[in-house]
Amino acid sequence: MTAFSLDPAQTAWCAELRTLAAEILRPLAEKGEAGHVNRPLVAELGRLGLLARLFTSGALDLCLMRESLAQACTEAETALALQGLGAHPVHAYGTQDQRERWLPQVADGGAVAAFALSEPGAGSDAAALALRADEDGPDGWRLTGEKCWISNAPEADFYTVFARTTPGAGARGVTAFLVPADRPGLTGTPLDMLSPHPIGALAFDAVPVTADDVLGEPDHGFRVAMHTLNLFRPSVGAFAVGMARAALDATLEHTAQRDAFGGKLRDLQTVAHQVAEMALRTEAARLMVYAAAAAYDEGAPDVPQRAAMAKLLATETAQYVVDAAVQLHGARALRRGHLLEHLYREVRAPRIYEGASEVQRAIIAKELYAAEEAS
Known part of the structure; x- marks a missing residue:
């Protein structure tokens, strides 16, 4: 087990984050509507440079940000975390075109990201997901099925979607796709949940995706x-x-x-x-x-x-x-x-x-x- 303590710079940064959360972010959070994306709050996280740090920080810095923000404003913490969760696959596995199109917008708070893994019949058992990616031509697929319990849905601007490209292959038959929210056939419904942050369900009715939308490699989305x-x-x-x-x-x-x-x-x-x-x-x-x-x-x-x-x-x-x-x-x-x-x-x-x-x-x-x- 790693012996661990924060250095003075980290301690000071955490204190600064708690102050920003209490004095700047919490008032914006209080103006938001429960169950909906608070875009002014997301934009302020971008203006403060916190969203950009999602793509330059390690796991420890991410933990320090989330802990410090949560101590003073859980809404700000959640907005930051959901941007990171939805956009990290683009940062880590996206093509240059995908990264150049979406990451600057995520970093400045102009685009809202979402991570679409869970389904009505496949929550924690991610390898059992059933959203189909049926072949459509030499380098395309059509997504058909549902996602459920998706944070930031149905208001996100793009989704990291995991779909089955090879039936019967378990975890080895899943592909990750970057799907903009305006793709034809993609619709969503908000869900009224206990916690106040936005959560919804997504319906895919033969949503078109191509090789340009793949994150990583086909069948390696798990x-x-x-x-x-x-x-x-x-x-x-x-x-x-x-x-x-x-x-x-x-x-x-x-x-x-x-x-x-x-x-x-x-x-x-x-x-x-x-x-x-x-x-x-x-x-x-x-x-x-x-x-x-x-x-x-x-x-x-x-x-x-x-x-x-x-x-x-x-x-x-x-x-x-x-x-x-x-x-x-x-x-x-x-x-x-x-x-x-x-x-x-x-x-x-x-x-x-x-x-x-x-x-x-x-x-x-x-x-x-x-x-x-x-x-």
Whole structure:
């Protein structure tokens, strides 16, 4: 396990990000409409240079950005992360023409990206996806089927879409395509979800794509998906750590000020021990996230295992910490508009998306047994 601590420059940058999130980004987020892309917020992330860093930073910098923004403005964190998730395959696997057309627009906030992997019958089991890419001429396909639970859909400007080009080949028969939103036959529907960020379903009715739209190589799209998820899974953990820290900070303030039983709430041993446990788990999750990100940046061979561990521990920890914070705040935390009411809705989804907690445990076990057999 990598021994890890932030240097002074990184610590100062994180503090600057939290300030930007609180003073500039949060007011824009509050003007947005739940369930819709907040384009002014995305544009401001571009103006501040944060979106461009998605394509120049390593996994650790991505984690620091997501954790810091989440601590002060979850909407800004999510907008940044979704731009990165949707556009990273273009950055890593796109042709020069694809990169030149789309990445500058993503970086300045002018184009909204989306990552379209999940389907009604294939969520965490990505290799089982059923969206068909039927051959249409010598270098073309027609996409037919559905995608579901797609963040930024149906309002994104382009989608990284994963479709089956070779039936019956499992993970080896999937191709990644860059599909602009204005392609004929592509329609979408918004979904009303617990968390406030935009999520929708996409319908593909013989949507035309060509070899110019392929990301990477035909039938090698599963590699594109897994490479992207291995990068972003630790940073999902960072998002969770940011929410846990925000909940912990709110709890420290509340329990230090709240009068109860002739003293302050913090004077009750059961409360103090609960707060200590919240802090302990949050710090442990943060260190695992940083270690997984550092391993990715170093090209370590056990990145899939570390990324899965980081996402699993951090998202489960954030759920625990936010729930404990709500309990210690009492009924006030359940009022619409309270920070913890907001975090309570936000914290549930990360345990499901980009691989549910059960899938992360399966990945961890698979990697452990593979290492044992290789030794």
